[in-house]
Amino acid sequence: MLMALALMLFYIVVCGCLSWYDWRTHILPDRLTCPLLWGGLLFNVFCLPDALSDAVLGAVAGYGFFAGFYWLYRFLRGNEGLGYGDVKLLAALGAWHGWQSLSAIILIASTCGLIIAGLLLWRNPNRHKKTPLPFGPFLVAAGFCVSWLTFTPPVMRLLNSVL
Template sequence: MFSNAVKCRQIHLIATSIAHYWPLLHERPLSTLTTTAISQEPSMFVTSSIFIILYCGLSLMLCWCDYQSGLLPDRFTCPLLWVGLLYHLYLSESTLSSAVWGAIAGYVSFATIYWLYRGLRGYEGIGYGDVKFLAALGAWHGWSVLPQLVLIATILACVTLGIKIIAGRKRQVLYNPLPFGPFLAAAGLWCGWQTLISPPP
């Protein structure tokens, strides 16, 4: 009887201990994951913000250079392209393929226009810097956004040309080609509200 009573008491103590510590053991993984998520979210936000600042800064530098000199330097277009690919690689590998194809599509589409126009007319219709700039924008926004981006840039350029002609500056338009880089930059920033402000899933 004494032995059975001791065993019952031991079983009771074990059961009581399990009942006491089970909530802590059960909740620990969830609390750990929650703490990890909270600690990672600010880090992800900061990283994403740095990428966005680089994107805006390089785009504005290209816009300014094209407006001032009619050139889009490689020292800005190339970093813009590679930073765009790194953005998708670091934040969401699922969108990396779209970014790569965006860079390819941007380059090939404008390069085709560049060489066809040059072959048919004997001079450049667009600068080769525009080709590289669109490739960089494709790396940021993905291939599916490029048609919308180019359309917006074209509309902005046409509106600007129309305003200059109406204002009596037709001669300036004819002899000083309108830089297309600022319109690509503006269209890229506009499309960025859709593709960049919210981090990739």
């Protein structure tokens, strides 16, 4: 169960670093998104082995959905509407939380992004509407919102073993 705590701490730290880095630079580096994805799969191997297939499907579905969106938008508009780091981050979140959580993650992240974009435009009406807004921090926040579903079973097992 110590493995579960170490991996959950890893999730929190790497997601926090990704969020901060994306907000400052508009880049989600592979050196953080890839280990996050593998950490999610390892978490499911060691802590939730019954959910491993859901984690693999979550990684594939998260990557596939956002990659499809990325390429379709690029084909239709000729530029990126979503960075490829966001594609990898959603795959990583799918690996941690399973395919069932992807719709909630996308909905929460999109809603938060729209609210913040609206507030930024309201606060500064001269801000250009095409100024990019990093999506990674909103994906991370949404991942934190759904993480209680993923982290509750290992934490409860740990508490039961200690008590």
